[in-house]
Structures are given as structure tokens and as C-alpha cells.
Amino acid sequence: MSMLHLVNKSPFEKNSLKVAISCALNKSAILMIEDGVYGAVSDAKHSDMVKTAMNKSDFYVLKEDTQARGIDESKIIDGIQLVDYAGFVELSTKYDKIQSWV
Amino acid sequence: MATKKFMYVNRKAPYGTVYALESLEVVLIGAAFEQDVSVAFMDDGVYQLVKGQKTDGIGMKNFSPTYAALGDYEVTKIYVDKDSMKERNLSLDDLQHLVWEDEDEDYAEKNSIKLVSRDELAKILDEQDVLLNF
Amino acid sequence: MKFSIQINEGPYQHQSSDTAYQFTKAALEAGHEIFRVFFYHDAVNVATRLAIPPQDDRNITKLWQELAEQHKLDLVVCIAAAQRRGLLDEAEAKRQGKDANNIATGFRISGLGQLIEAGIQADRLIVFGD
Numbered sequence: 001m002s003m004l005h006l007v008n009k010s011p012f013e014k015n016s017l018k019v020a021i022s023c024a025l026n027k028s029a030i031l032m033i034e035d036g037v038y039g040a041v042s043d044a045k046h047s048d049m050v051k052t053a054m055n056k057s058d059f060y061v062l063k064e065d066t067q068a069r070g071i072d073e074s075k076i077i078d079g080i081q082l083v084d085y086a087g088f089v090e091l092s093t094k095y096d097k098i099q100s101w102v
Numbered sequence: 103m104a105t106k107k108f109m110y111v112n113r114k115a116p117y118g119t120v121y122a123l124e125s126l127e128v129v130l131i132g133a134a135f136e137q138d139v140s141v142a143f144m145d146d147g148v149y150q151l152v153k154g155q156k157t158d159g160i161g162m163k164n165f166s167p168t169y170a171a172l173g174d175y176e177v178t179k180i181y182v183d184k185d186s187m188k189e190r191n192l193s194l195d196d197l198q199h200l201v202w203e204d205e206d207e208d209y210a211e212k213n214s215i216k217l218v219s220r221d222e223l224a225k226i227l228d229e230q231d232v233l234l235n236f
Numbered sequence: 237m238k239f240s241i242q243i244n245e246g247p248y249q250h251q252s253s254d255t256a257y258q259f260t261k262a263a264l265e266a267g268h269e270i271f272r273v274f275f276y277h278d279a280v281n282v283a284t285r286l287a288i289p290p291q292d293d294r295n296i297t298k299l300w301q302e303l304a305e306q307h308k309l310d311l312v313v314c315i316a317a318a319q320r321r322g323l324l325d326e327a328e329a330k331r332q333g334k335d336a337n338n339i340a341t342g343f344r345i346s347g348l349g350q351l352i353e354a355g356i357q358a359d360r361l362i363v364f365g366d
Binding site for chain 1: 237239244251252255258259261262263265266268359360361362363364365366
């Protein structure tokens, strides 16, 4: 079994990213979308938490949402992969269920 | 068609927003589909189960008694996140006592609520086929 | 693969109906099937035919309508959530003695059972919400 965790909340506002990380088992993935993409920014308050979690889970961020918010690719934590909507769809097929931390 | 494992994941407090109520409505309807259903309460979602809710003063319908009926709908697996309870200074005594009757054991009354650690909850989530998030 | 989509938030207020739209479009372009899109909570407001967003903004209702028409999508609006929020189709308006209806073409109003069925029938159900 494998799970894709969707996080759409800014980590500065809600605990969704933290909770997703706490529920992510090995071989799971976390995809940040909408305001969740702020969790992918390097050298910010939550970057260390994300980097530690990257030892266990694969991290992705939705490119269109980072672009919309003026987040330059260079500002994204190394190792977080950028995906577009097609990549989002592909991830949804690759993992056998999706937990949306709304 | 094979039975699927459905889990309703509730993370929001009642009344402040409509999610708790409209999630409960789905759970009740879903019960008729004879799937393997369970419900999880975590984060502010644990507040949904707190006993002693009185809503006269805010003019909204008190839907908390409905949780006690879940057992009759054969919704018998209710997982409550221990960490979320602890963070909020809540114990099992603060929650409604939810039970179901086990017809295989002469209708013995059994507790529906199971307190689970975050790691246990993560594993339970992973066992599901369909996750409905509210 | 067969997807079902659940949307929980109101259009314009929240990005969820936009994200769900982009996801659905990308899934269809990749050759996947969308079993059903279920509009719940305030997302039922996507189905009003009376919304007039500014000309320079996207029209979320129309985007879904067009996608539905192209791909024969099943766009289902939860009846309980819709009635609370004043969204009625012609039959329901008549039944409730209301003088108007406001459901856009391409959407249909039905019960919550349709959401459960969407979860049963699809390989993946994805929730877009707040």
C-alpha cells in the first residue's frame, strides 16, 4: 500500500504539513499544492522539518502554484521535485490512495 | 463488486464551520452502501465528539447526539488521535460514550471509540481504499 | 485509470474548484477516465447559472460546463448541500413551490449516495477542499 498526501495549506497558518509528515509512512509521497507550496521554501521556519521528512518520503510541489505565488525555483528546498498538473495526475496513479489534508 | 475500506477523516471543530455536520451526513448515507467504514477524528476534529454540547445560545442545531447513533448504522470503528486529545487537554471522559451492539456476541455492548497513537493512525490510514477528508 | 473528484469549497472564494478543474483536465488529456465530479459544501455554488464574474476573470461554471460537454462528464451537485444554499433545478423548484431555479446546464442534482458510489466505482477519489 502506498499513499499520496496532498497539502494545500500554508505551514505558517495551519498544521496540515506537520500532520501529513507525521502520518507519512515509508514509500509515501507528499505533494504541496495551492497555499501548501509555501512549505517548500528553503531557509524558512519549516524547512528543517521538511528536510528531515525527506529522508522518509518523496516531496513534490506543484509548479503552477509556485509560479502563481512568485516563488522562484531557486528558492525551493533541494530535493523537492517540481511537477505540473500532468505530473500531479501521474502521482495520483502511482500511489494507490490520496489523503488530502484539507 | 468487492467491498472497499472507506475512511472519513475529520479534522475540523463543529459549529464554526459546516464541515463536521456535512461530514456526518455523508457517514450516515454511506452506511447504507455496506462498505467497510471507519471514521477518524484528529486535530480539532476531536472536538466534534466532546459531550455536553448545548447550542441553544448560538441558534444552531445540536447535531452531536447523532454520533451516538452511529453504532446503529453499523459504524463501529471510530479512531480518535491520542496526540490531538492530549494537545487539547482532553481525555476519553470528555467525549461521548459511543457504543455498538455485537450481534455475534448476543448483542454485547462494545466501545466504538479507540484511542490511537499517530503511528497507529498512520497505519490505519494506509490500510484504507478510499479516504474522504473533511 | 478511473478517477472521482470531490470538491468542497466555493468558487472564487477558494482555489479548490480551480485546482480540481486543472487536475481533471490534465487527467483527461492523459487519457484517464473521470467517473464523476461531486460538488459538496459550498462547492455547490459552482453550479449556479446566475453568476457573472468580471470579463477579465475566469468563469468557473462555464469552464466545467465546457469540459463536461467535451468529455461527457458527470457533474453531480449534492442535493442536501444545494438546498441549504438555494440551488435548485427546475423539478425541485416546482416541488418546493419556488418561483425560480438556477442550475446551469451540464450539472445535475442528486444525493450523497452518488459520492459514495463515486468512491466505490473509481480507482482513485481525490478531495479538493479547504
